[in-house]
Amino acid sequence: MRVAESSAAINGEVFCIADEQRPKCIEVMKTCLRATGYEGEIELAPPQEDDITSTWFDQNEFITSRKAHRLLGWVPRHTGIIDEIETYYASWKATQINRLGFQRIYLVGHDIAGIAAYAYAAKHPNAV
Numbered sequence: 302m303r304v305a306e307s308s309a310a311i312n313g314e315v316f317c318i319a320d321e322q323r324p325k326c327i328e329v330m331k332t333c334l335r336a337t338g339y340e341g342e343i344e345l346a347p348p349q350e351d352d353i354t355s356t357w358f359d360q361n362e363f364i365t366s367r368k369a370h371r372l373l374g375w376v377p378r379h380t381g382i383i384d385e386i387e388t389y390y391a392s393w394k395a396t397q398i399n400r401l402g403f404q405r406i407y408l409v410g411h412d413i414a415g416i417a418a419y420a421y422a423a424k425h426p427n428a429v
Contacts, residue, residue, distance in 0.1 A: 322380065336420065408421065
C-alpha cells in the first residue's frame, strides 16, 4: 500500500523490506536451535571441496530497509528473528508434520529458512 500511495518518484525502484538487526548467521543458527530446545553442540567444520552448499552458513548478509523508510515512510513492526524466534518457530511447528498426518518428512530450507530447517532436523532426527 505504501508504494501505491507514495507521492515519491519510485517507478522502477526496488525496496528491501526487513528489520534493522544485523545478526551473524551463526547467531541466527544458535537462536533457532535454542528455540527448538536443542542443547547439543554445534560443530563448525571447514567447507567441503567442490561443495558450494557447505559455505552457505559461512556468509553474513547485511540488508537494510532505509530506502523504504526514506521514500515510503515504512518502518518494521517486528524487531527481527533473534528477538522473535520462539514465536516464529512455534507458529511454523504448529502447522507441520502432525497436521498433515506424516510420520516422516523430506525437509528443505532456503536462506534463513534453512537455519530453521536445520534446527528442526536437529531436534527431531527421527522425523526427517
